[in-house]
Amino acid sequence: MTVAEFRVADSTQFSGPLLALWWDGQGNWDRAHEVAQDVPGKDGAWVHAYLHRKEGSLGNAAYWYGQAGRPPESGDLSAEWERMVEELLLRGEL
Structure with missing residues (x-):
């Protein structure tokens, strides 16, 4: 599934972080x-x-990035969203 397909998919296809x-x-x-x-x-x-x-x-975001084992992000929010969706879809995290 691509990010474009994800955007228009039905929510019932997903759980957890992708939902x-x-x-x-x-x-x-x-x-x-x-x-x-x-x-x-x-x-x-x-x-x-x-x-x-x-x-x-x-501050709250920095805490959660730490819990995720990732450095805090500071770039474009929509680009981060797309990267997250792509990574989780590639891992099959439906």
Whole structure:
């Protein structure tokens, strides 16, 4: 699945971190955050970090990037979102 296909796919195809990113891609930050809070592990922390960075809570985002084992991001949010979706899709994290 490509990022373009992901954007228009039905949410029922996804779970965990990809479901959170799908909701964010639909413009529903609150639902994305609800989902991300329930995703264990580094991928959940990564999505959680991205969402807090998008929210503007950089200190909170830095904490979650640390939990994900990743350096804090500072670039374009949409580019980060696409990289995350691509990586998770390549790993088969549906």
